[in-house]
Amino acid sequence: MFQKSCDEEKVRTKPPENEYLPDASEIPRFDVKKSTRYYDDDDEASGIKAYRTRDRRRGVLMIFNYTEFANGVEEPRRGADVDCVKLKYLFDEMGFKVSSYPNYTKKATVSVLESLKTNEVVVEAGCVFVVVSSHGYGRANSFDNDFRCFDGTLMSTKDFLQYFNNINLPQLEGVPKVFIFQICRGSEVEWNVMEMPRLSTASDGSPYRSEPAPPRPAPPTPRDKRARVYSDILIAHSTVPGYVSYRDSKDGSWYIQVVCEVFARHAHERDVVELFTLVDQQLEDRFRIQTSCIERWGFNKRLYLHPGLRPQPDRQG
Numbered sequence: 001m002f003q004k005s006c007d008e009e010k011v012r013t014k015p016p017e018n019e020y021l022p023d024a025s026e027i028p029r030f031d032v033k034k035s036t037r038y039y040d041d042d043d044e045a046s047g048i049k050a051y052r053t054r055d056r057r058r059g060v061l062m063i064f065n066y067t068e069f070a071n072g073v074e075e076p077r078r079g080a081d082v083d084c085v086k087l088k089y090l091f092d093e094m095g096f097k098v099s100s101y102p103n104y105t106k107k108a109t110v111s112v113l114e115s116l117k118t119n120e121v122v123v124e125a126g127c128v129f130v131v132v133s134s135h136g137y138g139r140a141n142s143f144d145n146d147f148r149c150f151d152g153t154l155m156s157t158k159d160f161l162q163y164f165n166n167i168n169l170p171q172l173e174g175v176p177k178v179f180i181f182q183i184c185r186g187s188e189v190e191w192n193v194m195e196m197p198r199l200s201t202a203s204d205g206s207p208y209r210s211e212p213a214p215p216r217p218a219p220p221t222p223r224d225k226r227a228r229v230y231s232d233i234l235i236a237h238s239t240v241p242g243y244v245s246y247r248d249s250k251d252g253s254w255y256i257q258v259v260c261e262v263f264a265r266h267a268h269e270r271d272v273v274e275l276f277t278l279v280d281q282q283l284e285d286r287f288r289i290q291t292s293c294i295e296r297w298g299f300n301k302r303l304y305l306h307p308g309l310r311p312q313p314d315r316q317g
Contacts, residue, residue: 030086030261032093034308035268043302050271050302051176051232053126058095058311060125063087064109065102066134066150073152074135077204082252083133083182086260091129094267094307097121105151113163123171126311127303129178132160133253135204136183138242145241147183157181165230172232176303178272179235182253186242204238204245204253231298236276240291254290258282263305271302 040050053059065084067077081102088098099121101112116122134147137154146154166173184204238255239245247253262278270278273294280292 029089030264032090032264032307033266033268035304035306036308038306038309039269039271039304040302040306048302049300050304051127053176053303054306054309054311055126057097057121057125059091059097059127059129059305060122061087061091061096061098061129061131062122063098063100063102063131064104064112064133065100065131066104066148068103068150069135069148070151074148077133077135077247078249079247079252080133080182080204082250083256086252086256087131090260090263093264094305095310096129097125103150106149106153106155107151109149109155113160116163117169117171123169125172125175127176127178127305128164128172129180130164131180131182131256132157133182133204133256136181136185136245138184138186143241145181145183145185147181161230161233161235164233166227167229173227175232176272176299176301177233178303179233180238180256180259181235182238182245182247182256184244185237185239186244188243204247228298232301233297234272234276234299234303235295235297236279237293237295238290240293243291246287246290254287255279255283255292258286267305267307271304273302 038054040052040054042049063084065080067080069076084100084102088100091098101109104112122128132147134149136145136147138145139156144156144158146156147160148154161179162168164172164177164179182204236259238253245253245255248257251257258279262275262282266275266278273296276292276294283290283292
C-alpha cells in the first residue's frame, strides 16, 4: 500500500483519488446475488410506498475514508482500506457508480460537499449512498458526533449531513439517501469485550479522550417553512451513542464486513431497512458485542437496490 510521510502530507489539500486503496486482487471476492424482478411497487396491503429507482441511474456511492492523520494526531486506521475495496466491489456489482475520497483535509471534504449540487452524476442518481469512515468522538449531552479529517481537524456528522438536506441540495429531494458512519461515538466499551482476544482489533476512536470535541459552526442554511428541510435520509451507525466501534487490521471493520456480506446475499430481494436489521443480527451472532443502529429522517418508503437489473428509461408524460 502506497503511503507518504506526514511531512509530505502536510502540503497536500486534496490527495489523488484511490491512492490509498489496496490492490483489489488481495481482497477475497464474494458473490453478489442478482435480482430477477423489481420489488419497488407500492405495498397496497400495508399502505407503505416504495422509492422508485428503476427510471433513473441506479445509484451513486461516495466513500470518505480517513486512514492517515497529519502530524501523528491519531493512529493510522489499519484495515480501513480493506473496507473501501469491499464496498467498491459490492456497489460495482450492484450497478452503482463509485467515487472515493481518501484522506482529505476538512477543507477538501467541504469542497466536495459544496460541489454536489453541480455534480450531474449525483443529482441524477436514483439513490445515493455515502460512507464516512474515520476516528470518531462523542459529544457530551448530544447525539451528534465528530469525525477526524486527514489534517487533524474535526467535522461533526450534523454539519456533514446538512449538505444533503432539501435546501442545500434540492435536486435530491424525494431521492433516498443512505449514510453509513463507521466511526466511534464515544469511549465506552461493552463489558464482555474484555474476554475476547484483541490481537488484531482496534477501535475507531481514542478511549483516552476525556472531553468532548469543541462545537463546530454549521454552514448557514436558509429556512423554508413550506417543505421539510430533511427527508428521505437513512443513517446507519456502526455503534450506538457513547460506544466504540471495532476494526480488524487485516479484515477491516467488523461492521463493514457484515454490511458487505448481508447486502451481497440479500439485497436482491430485501429492502434496505431489512438489510440493516440483518446486519445487526449478524453483528451480534458473529462478534457478540457492538450494537449497530439506524435513524430515519423522513425515510418513509421501502428502498430496493435491485442488483443486476438495469434502470429503465424515464417515463414520458
